[in-house]
Amino acid sequence: MSFSWYPPPTGWIKINVDASISRNKVAGFGGVARDDKGRFLIAFGANILQWDIAKIELMAILYLKNITPEWMFEAQGIIIEGDNSNIIKLLQSAMKTWKVSKYIDDNFTFLLNFNQVLFSFAKRECNKLVDVCANLALKSSFVWEDISFEDIPPSFLLCLKEECDSLRFF
Template sequence: MLLWRIGADAIPTKDNMIKRFESIDPTRPLCCQDIESTCHVFFNCPVAKAIWLTSCWGFRASEHQISSCEDIIILVVEPPKAPCPIEDLWKITLNMAIILDEIWQIRNQVLFQDREVNILLSVKQVKHKFIEYSQALALEPAPNANHPQQAWEPPPPGWIKLNVDTTVSESFASIAAVARNDKGEVIKIWAKPISKCTPIMAEASALLWGTQLALNEKWSHVIFEGDAKNCIDLLSSESSSSDWSVHNVISSVFLLKALFLGVKFNWIKMDCNSAAHVAAKLSLNSRISVCFYKDNLPGALELACKEDCPTFSC
């Protein structure tokens, strides 16, 4: 969105604001010289130059012809030669976009919050965001629509996959979560009974519980999977819930999403979610909360894990 606003010359810099309002101080908030323009904010200001130099392989704005908003977009979308393979050039574009955002954040903090510039802190924030976003974008692409996923699939290395499911009876319901690593090994399985509710409410509650469990385990990169497409779609598209009964629960999941370094929500078929379904049924039948590890799985649950992942072994 920031890049679009820059390209449309819709950034509220001093030179743009003075065209609309007479009582605007036209000087630059970061260096207090002349009139603040878009090109100056992002490339010519000493603060911007320092951030570019330390955050983007020693990039020097003075060595490039940047005199318009169009030049800025071309630079980011088609970055100059950089010390990386051609297949990784998208990372340069990502890094440049993050730097532009950081510079704009600094400018607004100085102008509206009377805060001091901290170049070292800004460089650290750029690096942190780049790592976070590049890891998220580097996730393996979803299976082709013409070849639907036929079995549970392990997450990428360094990630945890947490499958959730629910079972609803006439008197109450149960929810379950199954956490496995990139080798398909069970880390932990939880299940517990909950009050009677609608199926969609139970599915939403399972997703919320799953995110809470993952945070309690201090997992930073997690893929959540479930077979309730209506709930997963709400989380994947970040659209407003059409069902008021799950609005608060889905909103809570959104809030918790921000606490992960990497997070993704996937919809899968019921056939690929056997372990979570069996765990939910075990809790429903026993009416107690349970927690299992790799070495103490009940026979039915061990079999379900093998159905999900044929390479799984206790």
């Protein structure tokens, strides 16, 4: 049993998403994309007023259409991974329906730009880095496309290093 993030297959990108809610109903969601070698590609976070954690996790996935760089569409595929099993099951079921009926909800048409899309459930322990993003998003929205960006908090960098160290990527 793994208790850390695990990389996608060669040529694929994994995007982990998560959500967080504060006591005053301010919600944050975030995501982190990494390649098959564990290299950081992009991270994002946004905040909203919302109290339904499932809806917030779904919003994190939908937010990808706003921040996905064009070059990501060239990957062999993407794995969108989250720790809300209900949302992951819902999207896995929807993918099967989309393949059969050839109908996709307008909110998800951006996923057709990718060669392949898989939805995967991850235990909370395996989703630590994106949990940091969701909690940082409670304070302010962000998009980081460069790991050397000086505004990236040390908590994010430390968690990224710990996950990479556990996989022996550094």
